[in-house]
Amino acid sequence: MSLLPSSVDVAVIGAGAAGLGAAHALKTSGLSFIVLEARDRVGGRAHTIQAAPDVIFDVGCGWLHSADRNSFVKIAAELNFEINKELPPWRDRAVGNAFPQGERADFLRSLDEFFQRLDEAAKTGREAQASTCLEPGNRWNPMIDAVSTYINGAELDRVSILDFDAYEDTNLNWRVRRGYGALMAAYGATLPLALNCVVRLIDHSGKRLRIETSEGTLVADKVIITVPTNLIADEAIRFQPALPDKVDAAANLPLGLADKVVLALDKPEALPKEGNLRGATMRTEMGTYHLRPFGQPCVEGFFGGRFAKQLEDEGDGAIAAASIDEIVSFLGNDFRRKLKPLKESRWASDPFARGSYSHALPGHSGKRAVLAAPIDGRLFFAGEATSPNFFTTAHGARDSGERAANEVLGTTRAE
Template identity: 65%
Template sequence: MALPNHVDVAIIGAGAAGIAAARTLEKSNLSLLILEARDRLGGRSHTVQLPGDITFDVGCEWLHSADRNSFVPIAQDIGFAINTIRPRWREQTFNLSFPTNQRALFVTAIDAFYDRAEAASDLPQDSAASQWLEPGNSWNPLINAISTYINGCELDKVSTYDMDAYEDTEINWRVARGYGALIAAYGAPCKVALNTKVSLIDHSGKTIRIETSQGTLTADKVIVTAPTNLIAKQSIRFSPALPDKVAAAGGLPLGLADKVMLALDAPDDLPADGHLYGGIDRAGVGSYHLRPMGQPCVSGFFGGRFAQDLEDAGEGAMAAQAIEEVSALLGSDYRKKLRPLAESRWAHDPYATGSYSHALPGHADDRATLAAPVDGRLFFAGEATSPDFFSTAHGARDSGERAAKEVLGLIG
């Protein structure tokens, strides 16, 4: 689409935050436009339909804290069915390499770790969450592996204060047709300029000038929802510069969590919605969902440095690793029963370069710094600005609504 010369409010990014900002403002008399670098809506949410009618959420998949998740009523309103089968992430469907008595010891160890970290959040100084691992505990590698799934990084890069601030009701559901599809449907009414990469936000004048790959436009107010890595690296520049925003984004880097989907021949051989850890003695290991929502597939999940190594090894490395680990558990016959279908590569996505944010030790306050408006004209949203639901799609959505209300409050 041709860009207009001017809009009242320009929104940078058509992920959950940007879409929510636009939907919140849609009944105002303000002219709106979302500027999106990708050729689709959704940002770090994206659903694809794979052969065999398999739904694959390349990005966010779970309605975390579903009893407080603002996307649940949205899904109900627009007719997206919700699957309420809850995950079995702490379990191992079979006793293979992780028998019941060992699982009980692991649960005790990880709960004790979280108790220590929670107590440490009351200390006067922040710390790396890894400091609260029990020295020499044999379960530390698996606890670290779980951090790579939750935070996208190992515990040495996680702020204890920030980890404690996250609110988790432990109710996790899924969208049957895909979370990414739901978010795209939520954004369908919005006016969006796709394939429009923003490079400069010049707020030096009376109106804000925005330079993009499709031309220049001006706006009275701008809501920025770009991922922290792009702000920190100044892929989007501000003039005058905003060093506090750049520094805050740098303290909230995107961790890495990647997924791979494997087709499963003879799916009835495995239980639906089962779970396996690829190993229990190392942090670099996959977590596997067997036949998610009953589909004839196995989805694998990798995080942190291990996910980065697999991405850097090239396309197909993640699937090969997943097949290796699952076959080692279930038997060599599964090498013939599992076939690669798709995988994510978020570190190599130029418009994300990661998956979701975590606060580095000592940087938990950066979320509030990044969220704060500038001069009543620049507003900031995105999952990294959420005080308690960061790293989630609904945290991003809620932040977009918050930023839009800040705009409306100033306009009156």
């Protein structure tokens, strides 16, 4: 970790995937730079922990989505991180009798038809709530809404059709055996960092930028801001002069909520490895469960949207309690004594995230480009919310950081 210098050419704010991507792109530029990070670690919303001696848990992002186009796949190979290419535990990998095959097939057909309607609606170019693409009266609508809470962190009434449709997914999803967060930590290990450094103000009124932090004041020629949208919208970081267009863009690209829990599983052979468990619950307030990831003796639960926020608001342990109750309702009361809470995420309560990943509110799909646009050749913006097609993902964030760094270098060469 570096001490805070008094002056640099470029300050990068945030050591999540976007900040790390920006910093790596600056490494050979000849410019002096430092990454300012409020946490005591790098990775942002990517964080791997040892939840138990035999359980590795990605508290944040865990999947290399669109793996054939995901820049972290190459980075993982360069850093000697093993990639697991087994099929993900969703779609047709359901287990147990909670969701019988016939009903599951009907649900998946309805889900696919919803996405087809969404695609057709997006082709018109008209903005609307994604919920308008639900088939009126379809019995599976509440569960389709639950799927949105996993994908977007929000229910369909909060999501723009055009934004939802703009996301590109090649349907190839891999994992990092040692953890996505662990990969991110290794990716940031060689960079100049100032940890536990909370940025409060970026004053761009003078010839050089003045950045006020919890560790002192730093002067820079240019700054790359990579923090989550909720921090900009809430003005946790202020700009002087104010940047109302950026605050408005961030407010209309809020972070939804997707929380995870990991439960230790006694006698793991009682459940199959790498399966998916959920029931035909006919409600949006539901979890989905990954059984024995990597064969580990645990179950991962996933909750999204308003239900996840409700559980967070109920306090520590509420997510685990809800997951155990639901799993027991599927598998029988004998499983209550086989499951033990290990760790749960609380991203809405995290002061440096305030949510999980961004979605555009209906009518505001164009705000990603507004948020991404540089200001005055000195202020540059990155983060998953600025990615036009890979928002919500770590690789979308990383690539946006590289894009912002290249914008910095382009203005530097022009000066």
